[in-house]
Amino acid sequence: MKPSWIPKGLFLGFVFFVSILLVKPIGISTQYSVTSGIIHSVVEKDIVVQKGKEYISRIDYYNQDGIARSIANPYNFSMVFIAGVFIGGTLGRIIFLKNKYFIKENEKLEKDSISRMRLFIGGVILLYGARMAGGCTSGHMMSGVMQLSLSSIIFTIVLFPIAIFIAKKVGE
Structure with a gap:
């Protein structure tokens, strides 16, 4: 008997709902922009500056989606999410390699x-x-x-x- 996808879908929906409610929507691509901004800030130290409580950049792209703030403070939920995706995928591959339901x-x-x-x-x-x-x-x-x-x-x-x-x- 194959495992049902319904409980897994409901669990995933619950995880996304809790994430949106408590932290922010789940997404990962913005962190690639943040990573490039972090590398950019090594070359140009003043690429992101703090004005009051806000972080701004002379590069307009960094001023959207909170990228400038994340460049200035890279240790955040999304960076942990990236690490979790990599570690979770690796562990899943190792643990479920021999599982008959695992797609080879x-x-x-x-x-x-x-x-x-x-x-x-x-x-x-x-x-x-x-x-x-x-x-x-x-x-x-x-x-x-x-x-x-x-x-x-x-x-x-x-x-x-x-x-x-x-x-x-x-x-x-």
Whole structure:
């Protein structure tokens, strides 16, 4: 008997609701912008300055979505979230490798570095497009749809058919 997806979906929805209620919507792509800003601040020390209680930058991009504040104070919920995604994925891979419900990689894909590179480039393009829409895949598809954000709903409606098509092509 296969495990039911309903309790898992309800649990995930609960986690997102609690995150939005207590901290902020879950998303990860902004932290890549913060990381680039942290690297930038090593080269130019005054890229982010504090004025009163606010942090501002002469780079307009850093002044949106709290990026300037996160550059100045990088130890925050989102950086912990990034570490948790990496650690959780690694632990899941190790723990559930032998589980009969764990989806194993396509053997052809494991041996084909060109396919891996195509998938990597596709992921970069997806991340770039999501940032252009003001978020990331997790931010748009989970937190954004939960908040009924129009850009998130459009992103999700466009992404799903494309993702299904690509998944079928890669699986062939």
